[in-house]
Amino acid sequence: MKKTLLTAFIGASALSLHAQTYDFAVSLPDYQGDAGSSVSYGGQIARHALHNSLKKASKSGDLALMESYFSSKAEGLSILDPVSKKGFAIKQSSIDELSKGKDLKSSAYPGTITGWPGNLTGPEVLQQMVTNAANTKGGYDPVNGYDYTQLISKFTMGAVFYNKAVNDYLDEKLEADVKPNDKPYRKGAPYTGKEHVWDEAFGYFGAPINGLELTPKEVVQIVKLNPDYFAKADANKDGVVDLKTEMAFAHAYYAASIDASGKTDYFHTILQAFYDGRSVIQDAKGKVLSAAQREELKGYAKVIGVAWQQVIAEAAFKYAGSVYADLEKIAIIEESNGDVKKAYRNYVKHWGELKGFALSLQAAGRDLGRTQSQLDRLIGFSPVLFGNAQVVAANSKGEFTQSESVTMQEYKLNMLKVQNLLSSHFALTAKLNDRTGGMDDVLEQLKSGPSAEND
Template sequence: MKKTIVSVLVAFSASAMAQTYDYDVTLKDYQGDAKSSVSYGGQIARHALHNSLKKIISDGDHVEMLKYLSSKEAGRAIIDPVSKDGFEIKQTSIDELSKGKDLLSSAYDGVITGWPGNPTAQELLQELVELASNSKKGYDPVNGYDYTQLVSKFTMGAVFYNKAVNHYLEEKLEAGQSPNDAPYVEGAYYTGTEHVWDEAFGYFGAPANGLELTPKEVVQITKQNPEYFTKADANGDGVVDLKSEMAFAHAYYAASIDASAGTNYFHTIMQAFIDGRQLIANAKGERLTSAQRGELKGYAATIATAWQQVIAEAAFKYAGSVYEDLEKIAVIEDAQGNVNNAFRSYVKHWGELKGFALSLEAAGRDLGNAQAGLDRLIGFSPVLFGGAQVVALDGKGDFIQANVGSMQEYKLNMIKVQNLLAQEFDLKAKLEDQTGGMSEVLNQINAAGQSAEND
């Protein structure tokens, strides 16, 4: 069942006791040797696939990219994260995390209106990877695309966010789905409800001991900072286990936002996952009652709302970065300087903005007018020199550009994007906030003899 998330951030309770995401086996009549009922290796394998895919896009090898996007073959090495001085990683291959996993088959299968041609998310991922292979190190200056950023940010939304909030935390929590009084599959050591919840947690990408970590520590663990190795190596065995001790994807972004703005997105989501999993464990292998299921859905709603806000916060931040890049380009142009580096930064930040904006759409949740607004304001590409922007595809699948207005006018769009995101998703951090500059931009446009609609 699709529904609009009401944007209410549930604050992390400082009084809550720190807990680790690890729970005993509760499955009745289980006779095996397993002590923990937690299992989300498949989700961590997909995080490693995503990280590795992002790393190799600049190489331009299409066959190699497809190994990490759509192949399920054995023997694939983990390209990122890998061991470095002072930060040893336990696993070196995807198979050590989980066998037979890919990214593409788990991606959202709905239509994405924010990209020309209205592809499905799966089609768009394939298209972006192919375009990346035909570009120079993942960069297309003609159309303004940074494929490393577009592929990475959209993959996180279309796979991790979608599968967690739209599948495991919604469809799979309905009565009759994955019952708690039966194994998830024959021979499993965990119940259906336990595993559904664990898979959603795995897609968030947090360390199992996330409640014991500060946002800054989570960020530095993701960056593999050797000074934070002891924080990462929770069990003290001398290596970081990707299955339980590393931070990935949206968990990293939640912590990064919190570290910069003092918000509580990471711990809010982490606490709700812990509370929900404890509720399931307390059922001791019995089918959940209606009251228990209702409470569990409440925790799921908290997770989905805050997770959506994290993605919207990231889009807000990069809209601000795009604005700043356009400011720099204007200054350099006025001084008749070389704008190549500034334009490259502009394209990178636009790719991050667009990837996160597309991610909001890729969960299959109705965003209403907000989605149409984001599509129109951001467009299919950044506005390029001379006022050109990608507006469509031709019959051969090539991009069509048209003149849509100046870069200075596009700055105004970034302010409107930030206003839309802040209001629609009740954002708390609002990093790189440019919304106070509306009047200045309008004055600049009017001084240049241009007109701008201010809706």
């Protein structure tokens, strides 16, 4: 989709009344059950709860606990996050209340992830991260510069939620001969094949059904379980927040947090496209979608895919700026012979967020071309470590090899190049934490030093 078309869509959605709720009546004419709604995506919300809980467990050092939320499909798992707190009651406390038999590993992008050492597939990268996290204190590996909590979380969001939505449900499953609209998704279901496909993609985005009526700030505060925003979260006023319909997760949260800057409207743009696309299916009244209806639906799917990808790129842009700032702080502390331990910890955390989002851009089966290889080289397999080294490889046991790299100060230039690359390739607007104005200063500092790219 051309930038101008997406920009026009964003402008139109921003001006809408935002009065629609993502809930639709049963359209199958021969349905005999008592369901009043045709919307169902409990499995997707279960995976959001698994992701949140895995992130929490990643600091425990308990591999069995982490595996239970990553790959086990076990029954009886408690939700570790989000959980009820004073002034903010959550309806569900177990994964099974959302959906049974779900995991994260089996839904991860199956292709090779070139940005991670070892030439591993998406599930293999996540498995290695989970295994390695269990061998650290609090999910933190200072030797190799890995914050596994951030790496696992950000890459899971991309490899599972983003990938499954845009590369499966909003792509292959929109074809005419896949999940037809004139039949129930399965025998006795109150929804058609196309209705359920679209709803599952919506579930993976992670927005509350009344999201079009909420401001970005309200969405952010709901995710933070701020009691002052409980009334906004509890849309049906039953005294609890239903994770299936009233909570925001993953990229929906990041879209809202970026929009809170006032520069973008990703959250509402994506939700409006989901709502409008679902309305197209609803209007078919349980009949096969016409060619025109499917083309309209694909148009909305493209809007969602482009804006969703931009949200991930905006997040990577922001954290590249954070890494740059961390490196500046480390240099100042070193010059004064201070203790860099805290600054280095922040540097590793922010790098993990940058890397996790950058890897996510690869995890949708969409070739980024030269941009992908440039991101891999500029960011590297690890942050630049003390002694000017970086991780360059990993063996089958997940053990990493380091080699000489650029200096930390040269690596600052890489972060500016990352921001410029993301901004230009993905036509970014918010560009939070933009540090590119300092590029001339960095070049002046480096003067005639070696190239800062990791070739």
